[in-house]
Amino acid sequence: MYRDRIDAARRLAEAMAHLRGAHPLVLAIPRGGVPMGRIIADALEGELDVVLVRKIGAPGNPEFAIGAVSEDGSVHLEEEAALCRDDWLAREVARQRELIDERRRRYTPVRSPIDPTGRVVVVVDDGSATGATMAAALATLRQRDPARLIAAIGVAPPDTLARLGALADEVICPEAPHHFRAVGQFFATFDQVEDDEVVRLLGGAT
Known part of the structure; x- marks a missing residue:
């Protein structure tokens, strides 16, 4: 369904074009969500950080x-x-x-995590099977009182999206196949993202 994470990120950014001007805080779930988060943050003129859930x-x-x-x-x-x-x-x-x-x-060795309080927050991941990781991220961030909390996912099954809809103000997911085995099956290229790339992307380089 996607060529790669870049393709997925561009489609998500298009679906969230209405957020441009709101200076959203894009919080990517490492490691696969970070390359996508960089593209989305740049497209929406927002900030990029990570939300750390395991x-x-x-x-x-x-x-x-x-x-x-x-x-x-x-x-x-x-x-x-x-x-x-x-x-x-x-x-x-x-x-x-x-x-x-x-x-x-x-x-982020030289700074603290960016505060989501009062911000439009977009949580990004390349995909989600059960929704457990994204759900944990949303639940944690909700306690920080964001102005709006959005889940942006490349691909996830419909039942997972329904569950996440109860935790986010908005869920954006261009692909929601019923037959779902693993996230990687929906990407033609699904290379592992290394820590060095995450550090580079968080530093603002593209």
């Missing part, structure tokens, strides 16, 4: 999210998490929190 993957199937951890330390669990051992889950949550702290130090 998916908790199911044992034996790490791509399937059973929850997520947010930068503020909060944990959001799906129903499937009840099937996991408590000790395993506690270790996984601790590991993801350490990774979040490490990423913040690496990504």
